[in-house]
Amino acid sequence: MAPDCEVDGGVSAPVAIDDLRGRLTHDAPLAKLVWFKSGGRADWLFEPEDLDDLRVFLERLGGKLPVMALGLGSNLIVRDGGVPGVVIKLGKPFAKIETRDDHVVACGAGAHGILVASTARDAGIAGLEFMRGIPGTVGGFVRMNGGAYGREVSDVLIECDVILPGGNLVTLPKADLQYTYRHSALPDGAVVVAARFQGEPGDPEAIGAKMDEIAEARENSQPLRTKTGGSTFKNPPGRKAWELVDAAGCRGLQMGGAQVSEKHTNFLINVDDATSADIEGLGEEVKRRVYEHSGVELEWEIQRVGRP
Numbered sequence: 001m002a003p004d005c006e007v008d009g010g011v012s013a014p015v016a017i018d019d020l021r022g023r024l025t026h027d028a029p030l031a032k033l034v035w036f037k038s039g040g041r042a043d044w045l046f047e048p049e050d051l052d053d054l055r056v057f058l059e060r061l062g063g064k065l066p067v068m069a070l071g072l073g074s075n076l077i078v079r080d081g082g083v084p085g086v087v088i089k090l091g092k093p094f095a096k097i098e099t100r101d102d103h104v105v106a107c108g109a110g111a112h113g114i115l116v117a118s119t120a121r122d123a124g125i126a127g128l129e130f131m132r133g134i135p136g137t138v139g140g141f142v143r144m145n146g147g148a149y150g151r152e153v154s155d156v157l158i159e160c161d162v163i164l165p166g167g168n169l170v171t172l173p174k175a176d177l178q179y180t181y182r183h184s185a186l187p188d189g190a191v192v193v194a195a196r197f198q199g200e201p202g203d204p205e206a207i208g209a210k211m212d213e214i215a216e217a218r219e220n221s222q223p224l225r226t227k228t229g230g231s232t233f234k235n236p237p238g239r240k241a242w243e244l245v246d247a248a249g250c251r252g253l254q255m256g257g258a259q260v261s262e263k264h265t266n267f268l269i270n271v272d273d274a275t276s277a278d279i280e281g282l283g284e285e286v287k288r289r290v291y292e293h294s295g296v297e298l299e300w301e302i303q304r305v306g307r308p
Contacts (some may be wrong), residue, residue, distance in 0.1 A: 014044060014086065017062035022057070030078045030087065032068060035135075037227045039078030039276045040306060042087040050093045051169075051193055058191070059167025061086065067165060067189040068305060071110065071137035075144070075230045080276045081307025088191055090139060099123040103199040104158065109139030109192045113146075115210055116197070126202025127156055133214040136228055139192040144303075145179045154179035157159050158196040165189035182234055182301055208210035223261045227270035232283055233298040241298060242266035247288055248293040255282040268302075282302055 011026045027044035031037050044065075048054035058067065066085030070076075072148035078268045094110035097119045105120050105128060113131035116138065120128040133148035133303060134141060141153045142160050157174045160170045164170060164187070186192070233241040245251070245265040257274030260282065261267040268279055 014065055015057060017193045020057060022053045022055060023047040028087070030070075030073075030083065033089065034073030034076050034078055034229075035227060036073075036077060036229050036270050036274070036276070036279060038080075038270055038274055038279060040082030041079050042083045044086040045089060046086055047089045047091055048093070054088065054090075054193065055163055055167050055169055057167075058163050058165065061165075062167075063165040067191065069109070069139055069143075069191045071140045072112070072135065074099050075137040075140065075302050077229060077280055077304045079280070079304065079306035079308050083306040090137070090191075090193070094139075094193060095137075100196075101124060103127075103201060105197045105199055106194065107138045107197070108194050109137060109142070111138045113137070113141065120199055121204050121207040121211060124202055124204050124207070125199035126207050127151075127199040128197060129207055129214060132211040133153065133218055138195050140203065142177075142192045142195050143184055143186050144182050145177075145184055147182075149217070152179075153197075156197045156199065156200050160192055160196075161194040162186065163191045163193055169193075169198055175207060221264055223263045223267050223269055225268075226261070227274075228261070228267050229279070229302045231266050231301050232268050233266055233287075234301045236296050236298070239296065240266075244290045244294055244296055244298065248286070248289040249284045250289055253282065253286065255285060258282040276306075277308070 013024060017024055025045045028042045030042050031039050046057055069088045082209030090110040094108040096105050096108045097111050097116055097293050100106055103125045105125060107116055112137055113134045117132040130149045130151040134146045145153050159173045161171050203231055235241050242265045250260045252262050253263050257272035259271045260279040261268050261269050268282055290296055290298050
């Protein structure tokens with residue numbers, strides 16, 4: 001067993017681990033890894049040392065167990081019963097960012113949106129400022145067509161590198177992802193490991209000013225320093241989810257330790273040691289009240305994973 005590989009005593013690993021260089025943990029707590037600070041454990045948590053380590057692990061796993069990639073955990077409810085199979089946590093080895101010719105920004109899937117935008121700014125590359133306003137990492141942005149302040153990943157993605165269940169590393173052009181609003185056609189169990197974004201020439205000072213505007217807008221309108229999960233519901237066509245929630249009288253509504261934010265009604269917050277059942281239940285109650293009030297069926301934007 002590699003010295004960095006951790007497996008609790010008496011538990012058989014799901015794959016041969018003698019030459020894996022990453023960290024494999026059984027029954028791993030996930031609450032500390034997600035913004036809501038709630039939820040159960042992963043059957044297995046694998047933190048690969050690098051791309052080859054991840055590829056070998058997934059090849060050996062051979063699709064025998066479900067696989068879920070985890071970034072910052074910023075738009076995620078991990079249910080209290082935990083997550084079956086394997087959670088893949090991509091760390092620093094997957095967080096590199098570099099600028100290339102023709103105003104291309106190449107990123108690892110673990111790169112934070114704010115650092116992608118900042119790197120582009122410093123290189124005089126415009127068009128990626130919106131990533132300053134998305135809490136999360138590139139892998140999640142690519143999978144969910146992340147967006148904010150009038151732009152989304154489908155506007156700038158060239159291609160992404162993905163390891164498919166079974167361990168095959170493939171490069172997928174944007175067209176293959178069949179993007180729609182906050183959705184892609186990436187199959188379950190596929191792990192995004194890198195992406196290339198197309199920017200355009202710009203003035204670093206102007207780019208920085210736009211990023212500052214985005215940061216200020218977030219600060220003024222969103223409950224940033226709370227245990228939250230970002231935007232809860234997708235905006236229905238031609239409508240704003242927060243307006244529908246507010247009109248249905250849900251501002252400040254509480255269930256257990258979970259509450260609809262007073263500051264931004266499309267945010268749920270953990271105010272008093274909420275369980276994930278509290279948070280998800282509150283979201284479902286908000287959906288019910290909105291439908292009863294306006295006839296609009298809200299759709300979850302936050303991803304909900306695991307066993308109830």
